[in-house]
Amino acid sequence: MRRGPFKGLLPLGLALLCFETILLFSGSPVAAKRQQCRLEPHGKQVALQAPTNTGVGGDVPNATSTATATNQQSTPAAVKATGTASSAASPTPTPFNYETQKIRGVNIGGWLVLEASSPTNLPTADLNLTSTSVQPWITPSVFESTGNTNIVDEFTLGQLLDPQTAQNILTNHWETWITEDDFAQIAAAGLNHVRIPIGYWSIPLNSSSTSQSTSTAPYTTGAWPYLLKALSWAQKYNINVILDLHGAPGSQNGYDNSGQRTSNPVWALNPSNVSRTIDTLKFLAEEVGDQISVLELLNEGAGFLGSNWASTIRQFFGTAYGTVRSAVGNDLNIMIGDAFLGVDSWTNFLTGPSGTGVLMDFHEYQIFSDPELDRTDDEHISFACTYMQSLGSFAASNIWTVVGEWSTAVTDCAQWLNGRNVGARWDGTYPGSQAHGSCQGFTGSSSNFSQDYKTFLRKYWEVQVEVGENVNGWVYWTWKAENADEWSYQKGLQGGWIPQDPTNRLYPGICS
DSSP states (O other), X not given: OOBOXXXXXXXXXXXXXXXXXXXXXXXXXXHHHTOOOXXXXXXXXXXXXXXXXXXXXXXXXXXXXXXXXXXTEEOOGGGOOOOOOSSTTSOOOOOOXXXXXXXXXXXXXXXXXXXXXXXXXXXXXXXXXXXXXXXXXXXXXXXXXXXXXXXXXXXXXXXXXXXXXXXXXXXXXXXXXXXXXXXXXXXXXXXXXXXXEEXXXXXXXXXXXXXXXXXOTTSOOOOHHHHHHHHHHHHHTTOEEEEEEXXXXXXXXXXXXXXXXXXXXXXXXXXXXXXXHHHHHHHHHHHHGGGOSEEEOOSOOOGGGOHHHHHXXXXXXXXHHHHHHHHHTTXXXXXXXXXXXXXXXXXXXXXXXXXXXXXXXXXXXXXXXXXXXXXXXXXXXXXXXXXXHHHHHHHHHSSEXXXXXXXXXXXXXXXXXXXXXXXXXXXXXXXXXXXXXXXXXXXXXXXXXXXXXXXXXXXXXXXXXXXXXXXXXXXXXXXXXXXXXXXXXXXXXXXTSSOSSTTOOSSTTTTO
């Protein structure tokens, strides 16, 4: 971590002892540089040097690596990206080997980025039926508390509420929605990763770290200290962290989960947005890179919006990858997404030797179109099994691949999943949809779920886990939800359709 001048200075003797001890146990000055005696809170960390403004142009940077190529990519030393503990009382997390171990994780959705609904006028369901990543309205109470039905995302929350009211609502949410106990429960469930979404407006980028604007208006800031808490909890419970840049300036997809629900996202259309995003990623890598395992460069860029968007996303991934590697070296793994284009569109991208420690994030849902909802339970399972071959083939010859978002939900019945006060396709209350059945017993409290439905939820959980573990792992969406138990890993554990041991199977070889 970089520190500001004259902050937290150690007495010379203690400082030399700290440095010598780190050298003794790290084996090299390079490793020592990524470990520091931490005798002050992370809130005091600042970056001392402004990064180079890398822009969006250029080819994929070539990262030098001395590691052996595996799956056509170079592998970071020790295949490790877990940082040191944030305090002397915290254990040092066990290094995670992404080549030989399986990621088993959950998303911490709806916490540092609110998830409301998807814009209904973007054609993702038509263009990519199986990868649409429209997320549930995880905490409807946050939006109900505003008393304003025009507030549909964090952008409008900051725009339409007075600043103090917005701050009070979000601070209470950050304090209560996720706590240390959640991390203890996640670890007890046998999970080894969490994916934490965060928006650019919550990252304290300053003018010394970018030549672009640092304005966050109209967003409400203040989530950063809670991210730092989460990182310390993750280290305490030996959980690896995928830190996911979920919202970028100008919105990278128009979904509320980017921060702004809009039919006119402009992230890729404005080079200053892209450049600011790269500077933000460098800031994250330098400030918390030694406390996370994976840095995800961007969630769900809208490659479906045209060739200009797809090209910009590709250039951005390459440039951001090179910037992060130049800033912190090869110990931090880097994740990209398929941008709704399918993984095969990324064949030979950031593979070795130009890429090292790169993961592909693939999202899979089967509920955001009428043709998907027409599938029977068995057809949902059979369709999920088709990814065994396609993802497996990609991962074997390209880069590590993770099913980074998926759910046991088989309908879009969750409250406001398709928008505030907008109905569901399943029961025909969504405009222009056909009715498939009643939502009764498919969402809400699991106390209303039939045993047959719970049996299907278990099968659907197992088949998607099998798909994930056929490649490099999986991260379930989401850990908890207020009113939609079919989306909640926590409720699945309590309800019995998700096993306490994620390696337990009732239906082994379900895709055989």
